[in-house]
Amino acid sequence: MRLDKQTTETLITCDAEILSGTPVFKNTRVPVKNLIDYLEGGETLDEFLNDFPSVHRDQAVKVLELAQIFD
Secondary structure: OOOOHHHHHHHEEOOOOOHHHOOEEOOOOOEHHHHHHHHHOOOOHHHHHHHOOOOOHHHHHHHHHHHHHOO
């Protein structure tokens, strides 16, 4: 995945009007941190997606790929 501003802006939104600027999946109110917390807690991606149906699988996968760049 190529990391650039357009890539991150299509996946993540930070807006003071949405959860006080917490990074969320674009077009949702679901914090990106929720995905990380789920996975660190032993939950699966499918469990996360079932609990947060407004997040699409491809969004979650791309955010995880983006996180690997910074790991």
